[in-house]
Amino acid sequence: LNSNPSGGRATNAVNDLTNVAKYSLKGTKLGNATVVVGGQSSKINDTKTVAGGDFIRTAIIMIVGIGLALIYVTRSLLQPVYVLGTLVTAYLAALSITHVLTRLILGRPMLTWNTPFFSFIMLIALGVDYSIFLIMRYRNTDNEHYLPTERIVMASSAIGTVVISAAIIL
Structure with missing residues (x-):
């Protein structure tokens, strides 16, 4: 991410990244895989x-x-x-x-x-x-x-x- 990892933009991007990854995996062998995002922004988003x-x-x-x-x-x-x-x-x-x-x-x-x-x-x-x-x-x-x-x-x-x-x- 090109922003402060603790900022609102970065923490809001976590959900978007997760949704994009899940959508990208649909129809593939990894379609049922669990998608998780790590890092400081993800931790802050989870805490909120x-x-x-x-x-x-x-x-x-x-x-x-x-x-x-x-x-x-x-x-x-x-x-x-x-x-x-x-x-x-x-x-x-x-x-x-x-x-x-x-x-x-x-x-x-x-x-x-x-x-x-x-x-x-x-x-x-x-x-x-x-x-x-x-x-x-x-x-x-x-x-x-x-x-x-x-x-x-x-x-x-x-x-x-x-x-x-x-x-x-x-």
Whole structure:
């Protein structure tokens, strides 16, 4: 290849090379042969493929598991949908902002393969913890003397310093 072996062009060429080799062998004695490509570009391409599959499986397992735990903790079917919806939205927003800043500041067109994976794990895991704190604090406020909007403001202000401190530390 006439490009950086770690670059996107080279890793994308691996699949093209494999397909061309398989097509070229059709109708010959080697038509049933296994075609593999080696080298740095191939390793990077394989890593991206495996990581992409792992990310999807991990995301599904986390969302389902956390959803079930939230249903148990909150004794509600609707609150977990709201919590997980806001967390996934926050993840997508954070990943988009990271991608834009990486492009503008670092001049890189893409994030590394592991950035979306580990960002998802961190944001969802920590976000659900703080969401549970918020829900429990909301439930512990006096619902006879305060409106729901007042209760959520009180709960948010009570756990806000903990959340902000954790965000600064991270």
